[in-house]
Amino acid sequence: MEKLLLLGDEAIAQAAIDAGMSGIYAYPGTPSTEIMEYVQASAEAKNRNIRSIWSANEKTAMETALGMSYAGKRAMVCMKHVGLNVAADAFINAAITGANGGLLVVAADDPSMHSSQNEQDSRFYGKFAMIPVLEPGDQQEAYDMVHYGFQLSEDMQIPVMMRITTRLAHSRTGVARKEQKPQNELRLPSNLRQFILLPSIARKQYRELLTKQERFEAASGNSGFNKLTDHTDKKLGIIACGLAYNYLMENFPDRNVPHPVLKIGQYPVDPALIDSLYTSCDELLILEDGYPILEELIRGMLNNGKRVRGRLDGSLPRDGELNPVIVGAALGLDHARGNDVPALVKNRPPRLCDGCGHNDAFLALNEALLEYGRGRVFSDIGCYTLSALEPLESINSCVDMGASITMAIGAADAGLVPAVAAIGDSTFTHSGITGLLDAINNNAPITVLILDNSTTGMTGGQTSSAFGKVEDICRGLGLSEEHILVIKPLKKHHEENIEIIRKELAYNGVSVIIPRRECIQTLGRKLRQKAKMKELEITQ
Amino acid sequence: MKKDIILAGVGGQGILSIAACIGTAALDEGLYLKQAEVHGMSQRGGAVQSHLRIASTAVASDLIPEGSADLIISVEPMESLRYLPMLSRTGWIITSINPFVNIPDYPDMELILKEIWKQHHYVTLDADAVAKECGSMKAANMVILGAAAPLLGMKPSAIENAVEKIFASKGKDVVELNLKAFHAGRSHTMKQM
Ligand SMILES: Cc1ncc(C[n+]2csc(CCOP(=O)(O)OP(=O)(O)O)c2C)c(N)n1
Ligand code: SF4
Numbered sequence: 001m002e003k004l005l006l007l008g009d010e011a012i013a014q015a016a017i018d019a020g021m022s023g024i025y026a027y028p029g030t031p032s033t034e035i036m037e038y039v040q041a042s043a044e045a046k047n048r049n050i051r052s053i054w055s056a057n058e059k060t061a062m063e064t065a066l067g068m069s070y071a072g073k074r075a076m077v078c079m080k081h082v083g084l085n086v087a088a089d090a091f092i093n094a095a096i097t098g099a100n101g102g103l104l105v106v107a108a109d110d111p112s113m114h115s116s117q118n119e120q121d122s123r124f125y126g127k128f129a130m131i132p133v134l135e136p137g138d139q140q141e142a143y144d145m146v147h148y149g150f151q152l153s154e155d156m157q158i159p160v161m162m163r164i165t166t167r168l169a170h171s172r173t174g175v176a177r178k179e180q181k182p183q184n185e186l187r188l189p190s191n192l193r194q195f196i197l198l199p200s201i202a203r204k205q206y207r208e209l210l211t212k213q214e215r216f217e218a219a220s221g222n223s224g225f226n227k228l229t230d231h232t233d234k235k236l237g238i239i240a241c242g243l244a245y246n247y248l249m250e251n252f253p254d255r256n257v258p259h260p261v262l263k264i265g266q267y268p269v270d271p272a273l274i275d276s277l278y279t280s281c282d283e284l285l286i287l288e289d290g291y292p293i294l295e296e297l298i299r300g301m302l303n304n305g306k307r308v309r310g311r312l313d314g315s316l317p318r319d320g321e322l323n324p325v326i327v328g329a330a331l332g333l334d335h336a337r338g339n340d341v342p343a344l345v346k347n348r349p350p351r352l353c354d355g356c357g358h359n360d361a362f363l364a365l366n367e368a369l370l371e372y373g374r375g376r377v378f379s380d381i382g383c384y385t386l387s388a389l390e391p392l393e394s395i396n397s398c399v400d401m402g403a404s405i406t407m408a409i410g411a412a413d414a415g416l417v418p419a420v421a422a423i424g425d426s427t428f429t430h431s432g433i434t435g436l437l438d439a440i441n442n443n444a445p446i447t448v449l450i451l452d453n454s455t456t457g458m459t460g461g462q463t464s465s466a467f468g469k470v471e472d473i474c475r476g477l478g479l480s481e482e483h484i485l486v487i488k489p490l491k492k493h494h495e496e497n498i499e500i501i502r503k504e505l506a507y508n509g510v511s512v513i514i515p516r517r518e519c520i521q522t523l524g525r526k527l528r529q530k531a532k533m534k535e536l537e538i539t540q
Numbered sequence: 541m542k543k544d545i546i547l548a549g550v551g552g553q554g555i556l557s558i559a560a561c562i563g564t565a566a567l568d569e570g571l572y573l574k575q576a577e578v579h580g581m582s583q584r585g586g587a588v589q590s591h592l593r594i595a596s597t598a599v600a601s602d603l604i605p606e607g608s609a610d611l612i613i614s615v616e617p618m619e620s621l622r623y624l625p626m627l628s629r630t631g632w633i634i635t636s637i638n639p640f641v642n643i644p645d646y647p648d649m650e651l652i653l654k655e656i657w658k659q660h661h662y663v664t665l666d667a668d669a670v671a672k673e674c675g676s677m678k679a680a681n682m683v684i685l686g687a688a689a690p691l692l693g694m695k696p697s698a699i700e701n702a703v704e705k706i707f708a709s710k711g712k713d714v715v716e717l718n719l720k721a722f723h724a725g726r727s728h729t730m731k732q733m
Binding site for chain 1: 572574579602607618619625690
């Protein structure tokens, strides 16, 4: 079959369509977003009636996928690494319930934090949940592993995780497809109590999970994704996980590494495979594009065995993404560097688009807050977080989705009154609603700005679950009408906006101000589409 | 054959359309290819780059090793300098000289050009002006692609076909504009070589 030129994310999406997936659920987050976007744009997916839904957050997405698995069909849930923190309750417990229809959880990590708050390694979650984890080394393997993962999930009756990183997700290459499979029929679990985690049942299910571990290890030994290539120079043995294998190979133009190499693509790893490398080599080098998970396991807390090199002994940097040069240096290989970056080259950080409504909202907020002084604006995650940078420098926190409102409550309780929360519309429905309920129930003296640009801007303009609902949600939570105020963040309304914010800052209770103006980017896209439609009408 | 290319620019300038043309041409020529793109945060007006690797044998790493890029193709002059450590001693810089000024401390243009002209191999051109002459500034990207074309190790016709393919959905006029821009860029470099 002809190869398709696909991003890693797109390869995963195409594979899921081909492997008979019936539904995909996700909340956007770099670098995982393009998986859902590909399915939503796919005519094949539409023809096959595949459900493809942006959920309110990662937890609801995970649970919806689990529900589809309960009903016997194949489901996928996708998120960025920190999304798994949000979905963790459902995720960990899904390992106890087990799966019925194939359930694949895709977690996209971001080593080097290109677009994230941290670089947590989702393989830890996989180990925590004690489920199989797949870590593709390239886009083709990602495609193949989706097919394998769904099958493994059904064979072992367990959710399977696929862990990818930014580089794989956002790199494009030719990918060959497999034959398409039909979707599963609706089929209830053979044991109708499998998903009831009452203690008496959960204990039994958990023991079953424990006994499955050996089968998981055996599976990783048989799948072909963990492969030992022997070689003569046994002074060193190399373990390369996922993408790190490519960085290793890049250092050997003939692809011939003089040492034994164990390529890892599936966990839990069969200990026998590690043992054969460990006993036959003088020392080991462990390459992981993430946390030193295998390295820590093999080296052990006491580190009193053979020398194990990697991120923990300084052979590789402790943090950040790997690359061919870093891996080459760990092998003692030299490389030529180009010229230095000339001193005149200036940083060019990301910034709010020209004409973005967030800019006007924060200009007004900055001015309204002048009389109280700086340091009292708790923000959240989205385009508006860029207001932390010059020239606005409006906000003082960005921690996790939803934390703006709740941190403001805590700070106000400590005496920082008024405290301000700034949260985007999509972040509000992701994790802000419960925090606002806390604030209202406790009559916290906080002013909440729900910056409503009618989209999920930061990740490229996906539909926002909050669309058209923000005021109703606030009312429903019990907020009184006079403290729900919509403003238009435009230069011409600057003075009146300052006045409104000032008045609510002085109010000793919860108020919500909603600066509402559509994102320039999504608006532009819509207008261009409209123009194109018109053109088509004229030419037809 | 191996070409490792850094594409550079500012988020929103559309370096990925250049990448798409080269990538499509490479696939049609039966070459192997990997292209690492930057999505997400930095797309908001920040510095963006893409690693495009083409070879007659399978490509291992998605990232180009430092010091081994054959080409830096940039749609913005200051951005062309940001990736110098990636460039091999024999590598070329192909860049537009049209600054994208969205920071307060953007350096003096003359100093930037001096730095570029200090490098071993470079092609600098006023892509905006050339594109305008061809009919629209929007085609500046294709002028830069054309300027890089003689250094890509592929037949010009392969890249032309790719340009046609990529813009086909936008109509005949757009295809013609972009082809014209491509040729103008290409002859600029041919004259210099
Ligand atoms: C738990 C979690 N999920 C997803 C993300 C990725 N993410 C960061 S910002 C953002 C969009 C926020 O949209 P919105 O709140 O509407 O603000 P906008 O960007 O539109 O201004 C997303 C999805 C994240 N950082 N954390
Ligand atoms: S993408 Fe939209 S919300 Fe984000 S900065 Fe640009 S205009 Fe503002």
